[in-house]
Amino acid sequence: MSGTYLGMPAFPTAAASSTQDGRLRANLRYATHTIRDKRAKAVAELDDWARLRAAGAAVKDRTLRHLDHYLEQLEEAVTAAGGQVHWAADAAEANAIVARLVRETGEREVVKVKSMATQETGLNRTLAEAGISAYETDLAELIVQLGDDLPSHILVPAIHRNRGEIRDIFREQMGRWGRAAPEGLSDAPGELAEAARLHLREKFLNAKVGISGANFMVAETGTLVVVESEGNGRMCLTLPETLISVVGIEKIVPTWQDLEIFLQLLPRSSTAERMNPYTSMWTGTTDGDGPRTFHLVLLDNGRTDTLADTVGRQALRCIRCSACLNVCPVYERAGGHAYGSAYPGPIGAILTPQLRGTASELDASLPYASSLCGACYEVCPVAIDIPEVLVHLRERVVQGGKVTRRGVKTVLKPAKGHAAERAAMRAAGFAFDHPGVLRAGQRLAGRTRRLHPRRLPGPGHAWSDTRDLPPVPAESFRDWWRRTRGEEQGK
Amino acid sequence: MSSRDVVLARVRRALADVPRGEGPGDVPVPRDYLRTHGSRTAEERVALLAENLAEYRAVVHHCAEDDVHMLVMRLLNEHGTQHVLVPPGLDPWWMAAADPVRIHDRAASTARELDTVDSVVTGCAVAIAETGTIVLDGSPDQGRRRISLIPDHHICVVRVPDQVVDSVPQALERLDPARPLTWISGPSATSDIELDRVEGVHGPRKLEVVLLSE
Numbered sequence: 001m002s003g004t005y006l007g008m009p010a011f012p013t014a015a016a017s018s019t020q021d022g023r024l025r026a027n028l029r030y031a032t033h034t035i036r037d038k039r040a041k042a043v044a045e046l047d048d049w050a051r052l053r054a055a056g057a058a059v060k061d062r063t064l065r066h067l068d069h070y071l072e073q074l075e076e077a078v079t080a081a082g083g084q085v086h087w088a089a090d091a092a093e094a095n096a097i098v099a100r101l102v103r104e105t106g107e108r109e110v111v112k113v114k115s116m117a118t119q120e121t122g123l124n125r126t127l128a129e130a131g132i133s134a135y136e137t138d139l140a141e142l143i144v145q146l147g148d149d150l151p152s153h154i155l156v157p158a159i160h161r162n163r164g165e166i167r168d169i170f171r172e173q174m175g176r177w178g179r180a181a182p183e184g185l186s187d188a189p190g191e192l193a194e195a196a197r198l199h200l201r202e203k204f205l206n207a208k209v210g211i212s213g214a215n216f217m218v219a220e221t222g223t224l225v226v227v228e229s230e231g232n233g234r235m236c237l238t239l240p241e242t243l244i245s246v247v248g249i250e251k252i253v254p255t256w257q258d259l260e261i262f263l264q265l266l267p268r269s270s271t272a273e274r275m276n277p278y279t280s281m282w283t284g285t286t287d288g289d290g291p292r293t294f295h296l297v298l299l300d301n302g303r304t305d306t307l308a309d310t311v312g313r314q315a316l317r318c319i320r321c322s323a324c325l326n327v328c329p330v331y332e333r334a335g336g337h338a339y340g341s342a343y344p345g346p347i348g349a350i351l352t353p354q355l356r357g358t359a360s361e362l363d364a365s366l367p368y369a370s371s372l373c374g375a376c377y378e379v380c381p382v383a384i385d386i387p388e389v390l391v392h393l394r395e396r397v398v399q400g401g402k403v404t405r406r407g408v409k410t411v412l413k414p415a416k417g418h419a420a421e422r423a424a425m426r427a428a429g430f431a432f433d434h435p436g437v438l439r440a441g442q443r444l445a446g447r448t449r450r451l452h453p454r455r456l457p458g459p460g461h462a463w464s465d466t467r468d469l470p471p472v473p474a475e476s477f478r479d480w481w482r483r484t485r486g487e488e489q490g491k
Numbered sequence: 492m493s494s495r496d497v498v499l500a501r502v503r504r505a506l507a508d509v510p511r512g513e514g515p516g517d518v519p520v521p522r523d524y525l526r527t528h529g530s531r532t533a534e535e536r537v538a539l540l541a542e543n544l545a546e547y548r549a550v551v552h553h554c555a556e557d558d559v560h561m562l563v564m565r566l567l568n569e570h571g572t573q574h575v576l577v578p579p580g581l582d583p584w585w586m587a588a589a590d591p592v593r594i595h596d597r598a599a600s601t602a603r604e605l606d607t608v609d610s611v612v613t614g615c616a617v618a619i620a621e622t623g624t625i626v627l628d629g630s631p632d633q634g635r636r637r638i639s640l641i642p643d644h645h646i647c648v649v650r651v652p653d654q655v656v657d658s659v660p661q662a663l664e665r666l667d668p669a670r671p672l673t674w675i676s677g678p679s680a681t682s683d684i685e686l687d688r689v690e691g692v693h694g695p696r697k698l699e700v701v702l703l704s705e
Contacts, residue, residue, distance in 0.1 A: 027685075034686050051524040062518035065509050068502045081669070087495040139692055140683035156683060163684055189684040193692050200693065205602045221668040231640060231679040231694025238636040238671075239602045249498065254515065256668050260660040261524070271682070274543065275622035275659075278694065279674035280636070286671050288598040289635040300498045308505035407501035 004125070005150065005340050010365035012466065014338035015330075024160050024335050031159045036326040038272030039379070045274070046264065056261045057383040060317035063219075063252050064307060070219040070252045071298065077222025081284020083294040088246075090406070091121035091301045098123060098211065098244055099130040101295055105242050107132075107208045113226060113233045114138035115213030116320055117246045117299055119151060119342040120355070123211070134211065135177070135203050137232035139196050146173040152336030152344060154322040155270050160335055163187040174199050200232065210236035210291070214247045215319065216262060217296075220255045223283045224296070227266060227276045237280050243291035248299050250307075250316040262319060265381035269321035302355030308404035311392040315351045317382040324376035324386060330369055339366065346376035350389040357405050358397050364415050367393035398422055420459035442476035449474060526660050528621055533652035536620045537702060540655055543623025547677025548690060549698040556584075559648070559703055564588040566646055566699055567610055576611040576638045580631020585612065585648060596634045602641060610644040611695075616672075618649045618700075619662045624676040625649060625700065626662060636673050645695040647675070651702045 008014060018024060043049050063070055075085045086101075088094035098118075102110055110127065112118065112134050124134045124145075136145040143158040144151050147169045151157030158166070167187040174181040179199045185191060212233065216225040224245060226233050237243060253262060267276045285294050307313055325331050325345030336344035340362045341352040349366045358364040367390050376386040396403065398421055400414040414422065431438045449472045456464040475483075492500075531539065541551045554562045563585050567575055575591040586593070594600075594608050614632035615625045625647050627633040639645050649655065656662050666672060679694030690696050 031686055046525075046528060048524040048528070051521065055521055055524055058518070058520040062515055062520055065506065065513070065518055066515040067506070068499050069515055071499065071502065087493070087498050089494045089497050089501075093494060137693075138683075139681045143683070156686070158683060166684055189687040189689050192684055193681055193689040197692055201606070204693070205606055218668065223668045229679070230681045230692040232692065234636065234640050234673065235693055238640065249502075256663065257660075260663050263659050263663075273547075273676070275619075275624045275674065275676040277547070277676050277678065277680050279672075281668065281672040281674075283669055283671075286629065289629055289671050290637075298498070300501065304498065304501035304505050307502065308507075310508050404505065407497065407504065 004122070005342070008337075008340035008362055010361045011334070011338055011340070011369040012365060014340065015334035015369070016466075018335045018338050019333050021335075023162070025333060027160055027162050028332055028335055031153075031156065032326045032332050035272060036323075036379075039269060039323060039326065042268040042272040042274065046268070052261055052264055053381055053383055056265050056319075056381055057317060059253055059258050059261060060382055061314075063254060064250065064313060064316055067249065067252070067307065070254055071249060073219040074217055074222060074252055075298075077218075077220065078284055078296050079222075081222045083222065083284040083296055086295060086297045087300075088297055089300050091299075094121050094246055094297055094299050094301065095123050095126035097297050098246060099126055099132065101242070101244055102127065102132050102209055103130065105209055109133045109135065109203075109207070110209040110211050111135050111137050111203050111207040111236045111240065112141075113210070113212035113228070113236045114141045114157070115211070115246065116154065116342055117213045117248050118211065121246070121299070121301065123246070135200070137200050137203065137236060138228075139193065139230060139232075142196055142200065143169060146170065146177065150337055151342065153325060154320050154343065154345070154347075155325075156322075160337070163189060163192065166192055170195055178202060204232075204235040204239055207236070207240045209242045209244070210240035212236055212243065212245045214245050214251060215266065216259060217247060217252050218254075218256055218259065219252050221283055223256070223281050225259065225279065225281050227263075227279045229271065229277045231278055234278055234280055237282065238290045240291055242293045242295070244295045244297065246297045246299055248301075249303050266319055266321055269319075269323040269379070269381040302357075304407060305357075305404045306351075306354040308409075309354065312350065312354050312389050314384050315347070315354060315389060317384055318347050318351065319382060320347075321381055323379040323381065327375040327379050328370075329373065329375075330371055334369070339369065346370060346386045346390075347384070350384075350386055350393060353393055357403070358393070358412070358415065364397045367397060398425075439476070439478065442478065445472050446474050446476060525658075527657035529657075531620070531657060533655075536655050536657055537651045540618055540620040540623060540649075540651075541702060543620065544677070544700050547623050548680075549623070549677050549700050552699065552701045553704070554701050555704050559585050559701065560587040560589070562701060563612060563646060563648075564590065567591055570610055570644045570697070572609040572644065574608045574610075576605065576608050576634070576642060578613055578632055578634030578638065581612060581614065582632065596638045598635075602637065605637065605641040608642045610646065611638050611642045612646045612648070613639055615647050615649050615654060617662050617665050618655045619657070619659060620655055621658050622676060624662070624674050626666065627673045627675070628666060628670040629672075630670075636671055639673065639675070640694050643691070643695050644697045644699070645678075646699045646701060648701045648703050650705055653705065
């Protein structure tokens, strides 16, 4: 790992190596199975879960269909409460705004709450280039940052690391960033957490600037909400003099009352708890309590392009709970890094190619990083039909079509490398439209079955490299039906 | 064109499929989910709160008004507390028997000063039985958000049954979004290392909740 997503290989290449990593697979299997079983129990406790889920999806749909209205309402409410609102059309602009705001405070160090949005924009790199050190304070993010690594899970970014690896990272790296790990640090989770506590406390107590994301923003009141477990979030949100929150424009809920839905859906779906240990809610600034200056940076960065796609739009309902990662058979084996973005797993497979477009080989490969088993849809607390969007995006990759990029409507050309697939699909379409052709083809295939290779020749080998060819039966189903039931049918 | 205009214009173009006459309120949101999960007497509600708090490894104490000062004293002594943070509006009776030096939370005190304090005693705004959650809203008996965060030991006094509600929807109805709010469910915890739950990374490692019968 080099701490960047840039230039990462396409999913099949990345997954081909990660699936060979026995330790990674063992860590992932244990972690995902543990969380998925706990989640199922936490969800089963609420007998109105299906209704909460429908309400959650509906609130998000209302928000998305009238996002301009709610953005303006939110801006007005935050401003009235003493906050300052900034708008960023893309990642570079968001990072530049944050770097400028930090520079204006005169500080060279910031503490950060775990935030998907700033992971997506690569904020830490921009800050480093501006001479500003950004300290990740979530334990898992700290492990990732000290290891010059990338997060591999939305909720548990260091899910791919076991305790021995974490101890080694702490021993070797903590001293470079601040307080060194205690002598003789063991790999007991309690001791590792204590080492992190001591290491980070000196950062918190000195911090003048905090940077966060937000789980929700309430348009009606201008309230921001951050849910967390450790208290590092509370430290970053309340101790510094200046707080800068970078939040995707889709994270709005219309009313205060709407939080009653999401504060039930999110904790049970993500950490499988009735409620996460800490939730912070703040509205602008409060005299004598918390930061004196509050900046909200509203981030587009491909979200409006996603909004323009009426099928793909539902991906913006996502509340980043990570339930879909924990049930996904593909994620469990390939690991989060193979997805090459801040958003791994099934949601990443539909969100990333929409936020970034499908121009790169990696992004075009993501809609295929799925078995389409549908487990992700089952567990999604806001009912995102991930398989539907996956198929929709596959169609876009293969056939091209109308898309919006950076706010401009364009026509996407069919992706290269899918010519054989298109030809095969056209041939299949023709055969299915012409029963005689289909019958002849099936009989031919059945009679020549002993001669079939185990791998496809020519362009088909890419498909059969990672799959076993199914054996062809001696007789087609249609022939079998005709032979055994044909006479009955005639009567 | 400012980025604000750019983003808003993109949003409007992206929503070309939304009929012109449709208002935000025209998108239906079914609210047929439950306001509470089950019906309980006040006593049962408090019992459920105690159960869920304990499951999240908070230490729960039951106490009558007459004895609360003795209980608070005992809890502080057991923790070995020498300095205790006291919000300005805390009921003086609760602290009437406590020995430790009281530190008053002032806006001017630095985080580093607060870091030398062992314990904090606060009231609360509301407690949620179904989730085992206490909510602080910065009222004078609860103080600034940071005082329940920096010391390693938090004693929170909940007046029962008045301050206890069944559910999250009922709690939100009672809370004022204009105030800074902190929802606390059990002590600080992490499961980031092989999903082993460890209490106390940054917030108080010990949360004691006193259920005070009025």
